Amino acid sequence: MAAKKTNSGRNKKANSKIKAIPKYRSRKANYAEKINLTLFHIANAVNIAPDLDELYATIHKILSDVIDVTNFFIALYDKKSDVITFPFQRDEKDKIEDYGGGIIYRASQSDTLTGRVVNAGRPVFFQRKQMIEVYRKLNEFGSVSEQWLGVPLRVKGEIIGVMVVQSYTDPAHYNQQDADLLLAVSDQIALAIELKRALDVIKESEKRYRTLAEKTNDVVFSIDAEGYFTEISPAIENITGYSREEIVGHLSTVRPAKRAEYKKIGWYRKCLVRKSGLGLAYEHFIHPDDQEWVSLRISEAVEKCSAYHLDYRLIKKNGRVHWISERGVVYENEAGHKQIEGMLQDIHKRKHAEDINQVLFSISNAVNTTRNLDELYGSIHSALSRIIDAANFFIGLYNKQTDSIFFPFFIDEYDFHNDPAPELKNISNPKSGSLSGKVLRTGKPLLIKKKERLEWIKKDQLSINLTPAEVWLGVPLKISNAIIGVMAVQDYHDPNHYDEHDIDVLNAVSDQIALAIERRRSEDALKGSKERYQHLVDNIDDIIFAVDGESRFSYLSPSVEAITGYRVRDFKGRIINWDKEINSTKRASRRDDKDFSMTRLFESIIHPDDQKTVLNIISESAQNQAHYAVEYRIVKKNGRTHWVYEKGTPYRDAEQGKGIEGIIQDIHKRKHAEEVNRVL
Incomplete structure (x- = not known):
């Protein structure tokens, strides 16, 4: 009995798991459907929202259906200027404008919460304690939330911003599923923002074209059971060039022997059964590329006795192509015959x-x-x-x-x-x-x-x-x-x-x-200028160099090999003490990067007796932002001592940061001649 009970218990447990499977699958399917629906609404928002501000608000509203966005903001990152801005925010406590607009400069080096998401390139959670530490470290102020979740916004792999939600009351308000959901829709949001930004560039041109998008009067028409137009608004002439009298069917002026043989002339639609033989088919005036599908759609509406809506092109009386929108309703009259009542709207300006x-x-x-x-x-x-x-x-x-x-x-x-x-x-x-x-x-x-x-x-x-x-x-x-x-x-x-x-x-x-022409001309001219400059620099006898704020060579001309015997790739940078309070020797000793070992620094080939002097002169120049010039000896790759003359100019600005640009000239022959003259 005991065994039977045990087996029975196992069966019940197994059955309960089996029953749970459809529920799990159902939840998973609902979750996927929720994400797909959100993605659809975000993609559609680009066409609905008139500008970026409205797009941000629409995105916020769409997200509110799937996640709590009571406290929410969108930050945009410009890689070129390395700046983060905050164009949209909804918050219970703080306003971005209360903190100077919240602009973050040098974002790639920023330790702010948003900057960390940009640099990490993945969703990041922060709790209250972590936020307090960051605020203290950066000397920032503002309301501290219990939980903060940021997700990067990407377009083609490049981060263009961050989307953030936070809670001031619950430290466990958001979980990993929320992060996954935001990540799932983040690319679509980023794409929507980028597309709307691109469209805003041509917004001014769109305004100039507003005269082509003005509304015109609609045209109401009626078609009888034989397909003839029995009524149409006079406004049709403004759209097509054809008058009402030319279109509306009327009795032939030729008197037949029997009244029953009277025939109508005018325009008719092929979709309805005709008994008389005169007139012009309306389809004849539809653009050839649209004739077949328009006729098919209206025939389907006639067959189902339903409403229809079509946008297509007409050939006007003057031969021009014109866009119209046709809405119609097919119905049966008292005799059981099908007729059409409809409306034509001039949409040419909008389409154009x-x-x-x-x-x-x-x-x-x-x-x-x-x-x-x-x-x-x-x-x-x-x-x-x-x-x-x-x-x-x-x-x-x-x-x-x-x-x-x-x-x-x-x-x-x-x-x-x-x-x-x-x-x-x-x-x-x-x-x-x-x-x-x-x-x-x-x-x-x-x-x-x-x-x-x-x-x-x-x-x-x-x-x-x-x-x-x-x-x-x-x-x-x-x-x-x-x-x-x-x-x-x-x-x-x-x-x-x-x-x-x-x-x-x-x-x-x-x-x-x-x-577009002026921009391309400027770019072509700049490209040509750069190519000529690069050719000049690459072929000059002197060594041209540029060092960035990390003391790395951002450029070193090929002539370095002719003077030193070493190739460009043999050098990574220099030793420069940018700050007065830091000793240059200590700065050099802190370099643990293999690429920045002493053997990869230009200072490694300076003659030992000249090293200290050169280091001091260049570092003082960097600290004081002053031009420098110095003559010194190097030890070439073949072991020979060689005289050079170096002059450079430090720079420091918000856009490029700091660095040094300079030139190193070969003065060995002059120095040798001076030495010979001195001996003689």
Whole structure:
């Protein structure tokens, strides 16, 4: 009996464990679902939040559904300036602005709580006792919480900030699962912040384009059981160019023998069964790329007798493509036949604004992704082609010193297919006859048709060397109100190909294009300058060196081998006493890094009789931020003594820290000659 009871007990225990498995799996699945939902909401917040401040607030609200964020802040880290800032905080006791904005300088060397998370690169917990110790050490003040949890924010492996939660009441308020949860969503939060920051860069251009995003009146329509438009708002003409009378079906004016043979003409939808044979299919006016899927979706709605919502493109009466949004409801009338009631909304400006924003972003990003100016011009042309016909397009850059304009990028149906466009001289002279010159002189966009241009040329007795286009549109490229060039499109076939709307489009992107070109020109010039400087430094006979605040060589020219016999990689740094109260010998003796052993220091080859003098002169110079110069002997790799002359200048600033830059010259021949003369 006892055995049976024991087995029974084991079975019960086993059964209870088995029953617990689904609950465990369920909890695990719920946890994963919670994280996925949070990630989705954070990703969506980028599109919803109008600015960064609103994004931070939205992130805070989203996180509040999965973790206690009563006391919460986001800190951002700028690696280049090594600074931490605090753009968002929600706290029961403290406000960041009460403590000077809470900016942390030299974050990579900071011992603050946030700085520790940045430097550790992983989630960090702090309890009250630890926080008090840190505050005392750093002489900080503020409310001390019972528990503090910080998680790094990363984008492509780089830490861009820290996200922190804390509790003033419970030392065990957060656990490892909370840290794991924050870590699971941290990358998405970091990505959302970075994306919103990038979008803010082009915010000013978006404002300039606000006129293209204004609302227009909606169009209400009715379609009968045969698919004909029986009613449509007059506002349709503003959107499509077609009048209400052209669209709405009406009886044919041809009188048939029988009244039943009267036929309707007008527009109809293919999705409904038609008995009469006249009229134009609405689908014919839908953009060819959208026709098939739009027809399919509406047919499905008709079949299910349901509502639908579609965004697609129409071909206007003037041949232009136009975005509309269609909402409709399919219903059965009293006779059991299906009809449609709906609304058309002009969304072209919004869609076009979205396209322009994408173009602005592409152009801004092209500065980093292209290798040179030619590639940048190609990227600009490709991006612009998405929002305007740029089949005939050029960029002209103005040289104020020579009063000329040259064309680094020129694509045209007729002119300069194989040869580059010539540089235009005396461009500021009205007699030059140049349309680009006119844009430069006025600083305003110019839309001009062939007839007007020929009249202007005839009136002022000007000459024209290019094929005159039917319509020409150019806008100035400006940086801080200074004109750097012209961007233009033209068409050789249709005088109405461009209008005021296209002026707004080019104006909306012109500043970003000018900025991208100027930035790439500056970077290319700087790169060329650096390459020339590097070539000069690498090939000069003297030793050029730079030492950072840690006494390590940040640069040492290859000429060190010719003078000392040692290669650049044989040296790691120098012995420099930056602080007066620390003895240089003690500082050197504290180096336990193998790379910083005495054999890797430049001072190791200074002649023993000169070492102390050189060390003192350089250290005093570093302490007093004063220029120094000293002659001394070195012992070359081959064991020979060699005279050199060293001069250097210490520096100390907030951006680069401290260091020394200098030059070491070979003066052995001079010293040897002096010695010979002295003996003689």
